[in-house]
Amino acid sequence: MTLRLKVGKKGYIIIPKALREAVGIEEGDEVIVEVRDGIVIKPAKKNVDREKLKELLRAHAMKVRNLKEREEPSPGEASSLSLEEEFED
Numbered sequence: 001m002t003l004r005l006k007v008g009k010k011g012y013i014i015i016p017k018a019l020r021e022a023v024g025i026e027e028g029d030e031v032i033v034e035v036r037d038g039i040v041i042k043p044a045k046k047n048v049d050r051e052k053l054k055e056l057l058r059a060h061a062m063k064v065r066n067l068k069e070r071e072e073p074s075p076g077e078a079s080s081l082s083l084e085e086e087f088e089d
Helices: 017-023 050-068
Strands: 031-035 039-043
Touching: 017 050
Parallel strands: none
Antiparallel strands: 031 039
């Protein structure tokens, strides 16, 4: 499974809420960063329920696809699909 994220100011990467919930990452938790062929980020404390993760990401992808099929979403409609606000300076 692959997820494409943008790197923000100061090198921040925002992990979407659905993904954090699926792997059990909460505010203040530590993650392990491994450098292999690329970068691997994983929770330091818990096992990942891969089936739950796949299910949550499929549902999120369907919501995003449904919005993309329209010319323009109505005000507030895409707010639940946001990757959250960028970190403040």
